[in-house]
Amino acid sequence: MDNNLSVEDLLKKEKKNSKKILMLSLVLLLLIVLAAIYSLFVGAARLEFSDLLRVVFQGERGMIYNIIWNIRLPAILTSLAAGMGLALAGAVMQSTLKNSLASPFTLGISHAAAFGAAFAIVVVEPENSTIFSFLDGVYLPALSAFLFSQLAVITVLTISARQQAGRETIVLAGIALSSLFTAGTTALEFFADDLELASVIYWTFGDPGRTNWNQFIVIVFVLLLTLFYFIYQGWNYGVLNSGDELAASLGVDSNRLRLIAMTVSSILTSVIISFVGVIGFIGLVTPHIIRKIAAGNQRQLFLNSALAGGLLLIIADNLARTLFRPIVLPVGVLTAFLGAPLFIYLIIKGRQF
Amino acid sequence: MFLEIKALNFSYTEENILKRINLNVQKGELITLIGPNGSGKSTLLKCINNYLQINQGKIKIKNKEISEYTQRELAQIIAYVPQAAEDISKLNVFETVLMGRKPHSSWKASREDKKITAKVIGEMGLESIAFKNLNELSGGQRQKVFIARAAAQKAELILLDEPTNNLDLKHQLEIFNLIRKEVKNGKTAIVTMHDLSLVSRFSDRIIMLKNGKVFSDGNQNSLSAAKINSVYGVEVSLKEHNGKKIIIPEKVV
Incomplete structure (x- = not known):
């Protein structure tokens, strides 16, 4: 390598490097658009390009309009937003907990949400209760899922705040929480009647297709706020990776940042899971995939992880709908099947965070 | 006085780790802190940059108590190179050195920040590895990068916690030359170290800590076999070479 690089050469090279990573973001964005458009045409009902044109340009209303506007588009956009949110939360949790195995799924947050939903479906009966009567059948499980996932978050945070808590402790605590909540859900299922059982199971498997526009807007709102925050604070979070002492000496308050990061990212996760259900491994x-391609700095990692997460979930949802046509699998099942081997691969390779 | 430490006590639990430390540091001094493991060297550095809050006493920098500075203001005055840096970031060298500009910038690095970074990389001779990732570097190279990060911080005081640990001879010398260079440029440096011969060769002033107290404070002539014996519990012979002392450990007392 050249040892006589001048200041200008170094700056030029640095610019070139950041451009490379910006290109990755643009490529991901482009792929998202392509995947989204492709997904519009894929599903139980066959759609032609001309159908889409008629709906968009001639204002045709009817079955095709319904399929596009009320079924496929919300599902695709929810996949995008949910995938982005889950991947962003994963990236944030991995870097703030300095743990390559941290994610909403492995920390038990997802299972807590599933238990919360099951609890609402089986135990609380809104029609008999005045307190919950304002919540219809969809929002009550979502609210309960949100509350229980926050409970899991607080537990994990409390454990990780302990002085002697090592990196493994947090993931082990997550595993313990997951089994606890899974056991709870199973117990509830045992006492549920057929209808309740069906809705608990339906709820447990994440499916972006179940959201409506209002729920989608809530997810997007929380996602955008969170994404903006983490991109704005990206440099500070990058400093955090170099250790607390160094962060402090650079004027960065790591404890405060870490608390905000865990709180914000878990709220984002809870909101997504509450509406979409459990989607693991994204x-x-x-x-990890983004770090393998081009890590860049923390800000770029956050942004590109989010974009890639959105893209992955759109593709996964697409596969789930078409793989066993005419049966439509919930995408949560598919991501679990794909994700578990990857998870084991990560453990074996012991990839640094 | 640039840095003033008065009657400093610090403890994690009940027993004080640092006991009534008094220290005055002038601008432009290169000071090494020596003493056995657990004598309080690293703790003292962490107190000076306010990472550990002292229990009693005062630490003043530029005539103002450090607790009166905001964390960011203090970061503009004091740079710190931690011991065996636990660095899990996958950043390249440029990004790592750029991090030193954090206390001077807002949410993102300016063009000026990048210029300063490139200049420091040049000055430290790191051009050829400027875009390598940290985890591809050897221990010695990495330590140089961390010192470059501190240099990019443009702080008046640099604290280095055992910067030459686990490094080969060449890198030890290179690291000390880099520190020397910073001091020549008007910086003040406080370095903790174990290699007494290296200490005697490079520092203006040597402060020996024993059980959390200042045991001796002076230039290299203040190092004596008796003092080293008392502090480290080791018998040594001192030899002179080019007016600098070489310390040869003989046996444990």
Whole structure:
């Protein structure tokens, strides 16, 4: 390598490097658009390009309009937003907990949400209760899922705040929480009647197709706020990776940042899971994929993980709908099948965070 | 006085780790802190940059108590190179050195920040590895990068916690030359170290800590076999070479 690089040469090279990573973001964005358009035409009902044109340009209303506007588009956009949110949360959790195995799924947050939903479906009966009567059948499980996932977050945070808590402790605590909540869900299922059982199971498997526009807007709102925050604070979070002492000496308050990061990212996760259901492994695996391609700095890692997560979930949802046509699998099942081997691969390779 | 430490006590639990430390540091001094493991060297550095809050006493820098500075203001005055840096970031050298500009910038690095970074990389002779990732570097190279990061911080005081640990001879010398260079440029440096011969060769002033107290404070002539014996519990012979002392450990007392 050249040892006589001048200041200008170094700056030029640095610029070239950041451009490379910006290109990755643009490529991901382009792929998202392509995947989204492709997904519009894929599903139980066959759609032609001309159908789409008629709906968009001639204002045709009817079945095709319904399929596009009320079924496929919200599902695609929710996949995008949920995938982005889960991957962002995963990237944030991995870097703030300095743990390559951290993610909403492995920390037990997802299972807590599933238990919360099951609890609402089986135990709380809104029609008999005045307190919950304002919540219809969709929002009550979502609210309960949100509350229980926050409970899991607080537990994990409390454990990780302990002085002697090592990196493994947090993931082990997550595993313990996951089994606890899974056991709870199973117990509830045992006491549920057929209808309740069906809805608990339906709820447990994540499916972006179940959201409506209002829920989608809530997810997007929380996602954008969170994404903006982490991109704005990206440099500070990058400093955090170099250790607390160094961060402090650079004027960065790591404890405060870490608390905000865990709180914000877990709220984002809870909101997504509450509406979409449990979708595992996107949050865990995506940041690893991005780091493998081109890590860049923390800000770029956050942004590109989010974009890649969105893309992955759109593709996964697409596969789930078409792989066993006419049966439509919930995408949560598919990501679990794909994600688990990847998870084991990560453990074996012991990839640094 | 640039840095003033008065009657400093610090403890994690009940027993004080640092006991009534008094220290005055002038601008432009290169000071090494020596003493056995657990004598309080690293703790003292961490107190000076306010990472550990002292229990009693005062630390003043530029005539103002360090607790009166905001964390960011203090970061503009004091740079710190931690011991065996636990660095899990996958950043390249440029990004790592750029991090030193953090206390001077807002949410993102300016063009000026990048210029300073490139200049420091040049001055430290790191051009050829400027775009390598940290985890591809040897221990010695990495330590140089961390010192470059501290240099990019443009702080008046640099604290280095055992910067030459686990490094080969060449890198030890290179690291000390880099520190020397910074001091020549008007910086003040406080370095903790174990290699007494290297200490005697490079520092203006040597402060020996024993059980959390200042045991001796002076230039290299203040190092004596008796003092080293008392502090380290080791019998040594001192030899002179080019007016600098070489310390040869003989046996444990």
